[in-house]
Amino acid sequence: MSVNLEELKRLREENFAKHKKKKKEYYLKSKKKNLKSKYASYKEIDYSKELNSDNFAENIKIIAKKQKKHIDDRKEQILLKIEEYKEKKQNYYQENREKRLEYDKVYREKKKEKLKEYRKEYYKKNREKILQKQKERRNKTNKE
Structure with a gap:
């Protein structure tokens, strides 16, 4: 077995x-298949030609025109998406308004408590300095 x-x-x-x-x-x-298909449409770039001072400005203009054309072609779609996003955001805001307000209220209370504690600790630590400063201020105002 x-x-x-x-x-x-x-x-x-x-x-x-x-x-x-x-x-x-x-x-x-x-x-291998992916590498071949991915770079098949790319042509080799001669950077010495592309980046020399004569062609550089022209190439930048061409690129800018292409980008502008692309944006102009998609302008309506972009505006629709922006509107859709605003609407979605507004709906979300309305749906979760109460939750958010409650959360904010609790958060503020927590912060207020932490701040009170911090001030107490600070005052305890620096009591002498604070009292000294107050004394100096009173003396200054009394002299004037």
Whole structure:
């Protein structure tokens, strides 16, 4: 019976190794395919031509015109999306108004308590300095 168990373990390891190999080949094959298709439409750029002072200004103008044309073509879609976003935001605001107001109220209370505690601690720590400053101010106002 132990022979069968050993044989089964060996077969399992072989099958697993085959499966891993097949998976790796598939991954490498699809990776090569993606690389080829991704960069197929790109042309090589001669930077010495593109970036020299004569062509540079012209190229910038061309790029700006293309971008403007693209934005003009999509202007209506962009405006619709902006309106849709505003509407969505307003609806969300209205739906969650009560929750937000309650949260804000609790938050302010918490902050107020923390601030009170902080001031108490600060006053305890710096009591002598604060009293000294107050005394000096009183003396100044009394002298004048």
